[in-house]
Each structure stands twice: as structure tokens, then as C-alpha cells.
Amino acid sequence: MSNFPFLSVLTVAPLVGALVVALLPRSRPDLAKLVAFGWSLLVLVLSVVMWFAFSAGGDRFQFRESYPWIPNWGVRFTFEVDGIALVMLMLIAILVPLVILASWHDAESSKRSVPVYFALLLVLECTMIGVFAAADVFLFYVFFEVMLVPMYFLIGSYGGHQRQYAAVKFFLYSLVGGLFMLAAVIGLWVVGGKTFDWQALSQAEFATNTARWLFLGFFIAFAIKAPFFPFHTWLPDAGGAAPAGAAALLVGVLDKVGTFGILRYCLPLFPEASRWFAPWALALGVIGIIYAALLAVGQNDLKRLVSYTSIAHFGFIGVGIFAFTTQAGTGAVLYMLNHGLATGLLFLVVGMLIARRGSALISDFGGAGKLVPVLAGVLFFAGLASLALPGTAPFVSEFLVLIGTFTVNKPVAVIATLGIILAAAYVLWMVQRTTQGTLNPALTEVEGMRRDLTLREKVVVAPLIALIVLLGFYPKPVTDVINPAVQATMQDVGKSDPAPEVGSVQEASK
């Protein structure tokens, strides 16, 4: 089974689906929705099969495929995944069908073609899968940049208030990062012996200064993508303006490309430079945790609030990566998955609330729980998951990051812990102002607020809630896949975990 070309099929399949959906007549939107949903389910099934075909204790990279593309430059279509990429692929495969289901009526309000909206979602899925599956730096760059185009049109054509501004800001920020990376990619190609193959490049030795410059080129691109403080200002605008489904993918998956890129490209290719820059990256992470959380507390727009919480979470992921311990690294990767589930859920639920109320402002809500109790309950759960309550999946990852960091850098871990308290503040306050308290009389006059979760919406949230709880209690299947890949990455960086002392917390994480 492992001879099946999983990765190329997975990459191409959504694109074919997108073409089919785009060619459907505009007058039959329901057919387009069904085809898109069915197609994304197909991708999910294939991904699940691939998950089981992946042997957790086997080689670091599996399912390698390689076809020639531009021989003059040594560019090949090379795909392979390690545990980290595999987990991200699963996240994409799970989120996309749910997002399609959740966006069932999103495109109708926009006067634009409905089939095109779903086709764009599938194109986005193709590029997202490609970017995680690529093992050729050039190919990775191609997916990294092309990914912008469908997202740009999703935000710009189907988004809400200020969508044009947000779409352009998103595109320009990402393109600027991408062009820094392009310079670094070309530089890497020149000093790395005219090859783009990751395996070959990871063996190459670079001069210290060259490596630092190249690291910086890649790092800026990834830091903008993730986004880390101070490159984050595009995310609240984009997240606030994007339709809820697209926003869930934007924050849930697209942004992980940044942290994934750091793990896959920055650390293994430029280990010395990574160690050299680590203090700076840690500082950015910690600032992000505190600063974004403070801003989140002050937000009055639900989608912007969720966007800011994401920036804070990315701070945690950044700290986890640059602490250079296996625990923190595993925690960071697990966080990437859990954040995708929890924030994805939060975005979708918030989207459902906004669709009912017709407004994203928190002050327009108040006591909504009395009208839509189930929806309010799901919002509360999503909020708790995103503040990393024990028993939900994000707790495991946040805890791993913190203890992994504590063993090597106590001040950073202590300051980051403050972020947990702030998280409780912004989540609980948001939940309180929207669903608790006295009922806002204006709400009763809104038609939509009398409708609680529909069956379709329940189907959307149920799998995410189940996964969050399941992984909160039993993360082992995922950590088993992630751990070897993270260990190998840390070996590439040349950092080994500090020796366990008496009373060490090593076991607590298992």
C-alpha cells in the first residue's frame, strides 16, 4: 500500500475537483456544493488511508515520489512527508470538508458565483497539501506563493466589511515575505550546488555568514506567514474580513505553513544560524504571546478577537520551536494541530453566530445563550479549548511547550505562562459579553437568533469537539507520529535535551 503515490494524488485531486466544480453551471449552486463536499470527503478518506499506511517508527521521511520538472535548474516534483507534515495533511483533510459544510450559505449573500467559491476552496486545499508535501525547495516555494491567489479571491470577493483592503494587505504582506524567501531560495540554490532537493541540501555545509543571511530570508517569510509579532498586523484584518470558513482555513492551516517552514527549512538547513537567532525568535514569541493577548482582550469584533488569540498561540508555537527540546518541539507541532482544531472550531462557531446576528460586534450580542443555548454551549466549549483547559487537546500541547521550555529557559517559560492567564481573560470575557448576562433586547428582534444549531451545523462542530476531547485525553497516536520527526529535527539543529534530573517532569508529559 505504501507504494501508492499518495502525495501526488492528494495534491492533484482537489485541483481536479476544483475544475469540475468551477465548470458547473452557475444556476445550480446546490450541485456545486455537493460535488465540492463529496470531493473533499474523498480526499479525507485517502488521507486516512495514508495515515494508517505511515509507519510511525519507520523512516523519517516516507512516501517519497520524484519526477523531473525543470532539469536545467535541477527542479523536481519531489514529495515526501515526515510525521509533522503528515499531521498537518490530516488537519487539512479534516478541516476542508467541515469548512465546506459550514460555508454552505456563505457565498450566496455576496452576489458572486457560488460554484467559484467552492472551487476556490478546493484550489486552496490543493496548494495547502502541496506546500506540506513538497520536499523540493523550489516546489515548496511555488505552492507557498500560489496559495495566496485563491485566498486573495476568497477574502476579496466573498468577504465582509473592508474586504478589498484586507485582501490586498494579506496579499502584499505574504508576497513581501515570499520575495525575501525567493532571494534566499536562489541563494540556497547557488551555494548548495544547483539542487533544490531537501535531502541533498540538508547535507550541504554553508559558510556561517551565508547561512545566517539565508536563514533570515526564510525566517522573515515564515514569520510573516505565521504570523509572529511584529509581522502580524495583516492577520486581524484578513481574519476579520474573510468569510468564516475561509478564515478558519486561513488561521487553522495557512498560517501553520509559517511554523512548519521554520521546522522543515530553517532549522535543519541552517542549524548554526538557527541557534544564533534563537534568542531573538524566542523574544518575538514571548512578546507575541503577551501583546496579542492584551489586544485580544480589547477587541469588540468577534473575528478580530479570534485572530488576535491566534497570534498569541503562534507565539507559544514559536517559543516551543526555538526552545530546542524534544518536548517543547513536540508540543509545538501538537499545538499546530490542536490550534487548527480549536481555533478552526472557534472561527466556525463565531461565524455561525455572526451569520445569525448579521453583525460581528460583541456589543451587538448579550445573553444570546437564552435564545440559542446549544450554539452558546459550543462557543463556550470552543473558548475553553482555545484557552487550553485541561481535558481539551490544546492543554496537552501548551503544557508540553511550557515544560519543555522550562528545562532550558526559565524566564521565557515563566513569562509565557502569564499568557495562559490572559487567555482565560479574553475568552471568558468574550463568552460572557456575548452569550451570558441579561438578554440584549435587540437580539429578540433578529429573525436568525431564534434558530439554534441546525443539523448541518451540528455535523460541522461534532467531529471537531470529539477530536479535541479525544486528543485531550489520549494524544498518544499523534505524538507517536510527531516525536521521531521532532527528534530528528532537533538532532539536525545539534541540540540534545538536557539530562533529566531527579524529580524531572519528563514522565509527566507522557
Place this chain on the structure above:
Amino acid sequence: MSELKLPSIDYAALAPILIMLGAALVGVLVEAFVPRRLRNGVQLALALLAVLAAIAMVILNSDDRLITAGGAIAVDGPTLFLQGAILVLAAMALLLVGERAVERGGAFVAHAAVTAESPEDRRQAEGVGGATEVYPLMTFAIGGMLIFVAANDLLTMFISLEVFSLPLYLLCALARRRRLLSQEAAMKYFLLGAYASAFFLFGVALIYGFTSGIPGRGAGVDFATVHAAVGQSSSSQVLLFAGMALLAIGLLFKAAAAPFHVWTPDVYQGAPTPVTGFMAACTKVAAFGALLRVFHVAFAGASWDFTPVLGVVAVLTMLVGAVLAVTQTDIKRLLAYSSIANAGYLLVGVLAPTKSGLSGTMFYLAAYGFSVLAAFAVVTLVRDADGEATHLSRWAGLGRRSPFFAAVFTFILLAFAGIPLTSGFTSKFAVFGPALEANQAWLVIAGVLTSMVLAFPYLRVVVMMWLSEPGESTPTVAVPGALTSAALVIGVLATLVLGVVPGPLLDLTTGAAEFVR
């Protein structure tokens, strides 16, 4: 004194040039003898056939590596590739020139001598068939460009510069609509072009003086002599530097590099759009072909001296093009500034004096030519009652009115912005890679930074077309005739194919990337 010897002439190698110049002469005769109503068809067919025949000869000659016509013409890899590129792009431009379905009578004025805005002029604007003299003029210009990229001495280069420039000055003045703007553009182009030619000629004279100092060899302006003189001449280096600078000014003017770019936006805006496309694609190929030959063959020994200066010019060109493109409100001017910035990227390739640098530059020239011609083809289609609607605000909401053409134009703009899977990305890679290898990292960084700036104006047009609501004044897109469609399809397909599978063309440019000396 030795007796006069006739130089040997390899007519087969010169065939593309001879075919084009011959066709131009026949075209003049057609003007004189063929009845008016048949002229357009006959002229277009003649010009296209001549271009196709010339392409066939270029392909037949593709293995030639020789110097002929008494050392005046070098037929080698770069010559043949660039000649082929000029001819293919010129064929596309001819298709645009020949289009008469989009506007009654075509894009050209019937009688250029009629005073603009006079009653007689308004009558002829109503749809009298455009002047068919444009075809011989185009053919002369193409013929001149073919010599320009093959010229192996500075005098031949100067003459061919004039041969292709003079018809272009005239062509710029022949727009059917907005004639005063068109005539103004032609006048500016002519005056500044004449200055540039004078600079070039003065440079030739100084270089001739410089070569007189080679021990045991006569003075001359062929590239072999100049090359020898750079290392050996006992004449003052001031002659070399001043001559090189003046030559560079003449060539950089044609290439539209800053600070010799000021004519570009006015001329691009005023000229009939098919001619603008022709200039943006073919003139650029010709000018850079000559730049490559002059600096890689004649002055190769002085690369330490000219590289920093040309590097500054390249950075300045990229900056000026990118920054000023941001402020433009007219699509033709925007494309003009984008073409200036692209001249900067091409200069980055010129400054990588390796085989891969030469190959990358040639790849860039061909790829850019296809995209820019397709872009101007779309511009000819977006029109209202007064002709082309070039003001950007008029393009608002075009994506709703005509999604197909808006999508095509978006694709071309993404290519200009260098998004992967378009030729814009592969060609940037093709010049930046060799430049990094040649230790010109600063040029690459400047290129990347200006690309960021340049992305903004392109994106603004995309936003205009797709994300803005169509206004009252949003023009419609004319249904293109077969000729424009053909040019558009070729341009867009080339942009896509060169972006996805650039391998074959890269093989071609790599194989061609060696000058004969």
C-alpha cells in the same frame, strides 16, 4: 596599401535580414500599384509571410556560428535566438496591427497629414481604412532590429539602429484616436532618439580613436579590434571610458533604462497600442541584444570598469520603474513604467557575464515579450465610444462585465508580479540566479525589493477589475477579431507554458548562449 578585396558574403546566413528588407521594399511597391481596397490584405499577408519565411531561415541556420559580410555581421547563437524571438514577437505585433474588426478601419489614421481635429479629420476618423504604409514601416523596423542584434561592428550597429528607429518614430504618430497625443509622442521620441543616436555616434568616434593605439594593428570599430584594444591600446583610457559611456547611453535609451527612460511613458501612452506592444517587446529584445554583444564581446575586458556603473543604472531603473508605477492612473503608462522596471531586471542579467547569465537574459527577453504583447492586446479591447479606455478608474468592475478578459489580464498581471507558474517567475529566477553566482547579490536584493513595490500597482488593477463594483462608465470589452485573438492566445499560452515547463526554451537559450568573436 593592400589591394581592394571583396568581402565574402554568406547569403544564407543573412537571409532573414534580406527577406525582411526585401519584403519592406516590395511593400512600398504595393503601396504604389495595388488598388486601395486590396492593400490592407495584401500588405498584411506580405508582411506575415516575410516574417514566417525569415523564421524558417533562422531555424534552418540554427547551427551557424560565423562572421560574414566582411566582419560586419556575426551569426551565432545569441544572434539567431534573438532574431527568432524578434520575428515571433513581431508576428504577434503584426496581427495586432492588422486587426480591423475591433475598430472600424483599424488602429491607424488614414491620412496622417490631415490636421488633427479639423472637420476633414473627423470625417476620416469615422472609419476610413487606416494607412497601409504601416506594414512596410513595420517590416523595415523588423529588418533593422535583425541587423542590430547581429551587428559585429559599431558602425553597422549604428546604421541598423537608425533603420529600425526611424520607422518607429513615424509609427508612433499614426494613431487614429487622440492624434495630438500621438503626434506629440512621436515628436518626443524622435527628438530624444536623435540625441541618443548622436551620443552613440560620438561614442563610436571616441572608441575608434582609442583603438588607434594598438601596437601593430590598424584602428577599427569591429568588436574584435575593440576587444583587443581594451587590453593593449596605448591610447588614453579616458577615450575608452568616455566612448563606452556614450555608447551605453545610446543603447540604454532604446532599452528604456533610467535615467534615459523619460520618453517611455509618453511614447507608450501616445503611440497606437499595437505599436506600443511592438516597441515594448521587440525594441527591448533588440536593444538588449545589442547591449549584450557590446558589453560581453567588445568590452569584455573592461567589465571591472563598467559593471559598477551599469549596476547603479540597473538599480536606479528598477527603483524608478517600480516607484513611479505605483502612482500611475493610466494603464498604458503603468505598463510603460513596468517595462522600465523590467529593463532593470534585464540589466541584472546582462551584468552576470556567464553562460547562464546570457541564457537567462535571453529567456527573460522572450518570455517578457510574449506577456507584454498579450497585455497590450487586452488594452486594445477595453474600449468605449471614444476608443480605448485607458484610465484605470474606467477598468473598475471589468471582472463582472467580461470575466474572461479580466481573468486573462489578471493572469498576465500575476505574471508581471512574478507569481510562480507564470513565465514572470521563471524568468526572474533565470536572471537572479546567475547574478548571485556572479557575486552581484546587491542587484538581486534590489530586484527583490523593487518587485515588492511593483506588486502593488499590479494588484491595484486586479482589485479594480474584480473587487470594485462596475460603474456607469465601465467600458465594454470589444469582441476581438481573429487576429487579436490569435495574438492574445499565443501570448497567454506562452506565459503559462514558459512558467510551467520552461525546460525546452531554457535548453534552447543555453545552447545559444555563446558569442562568436
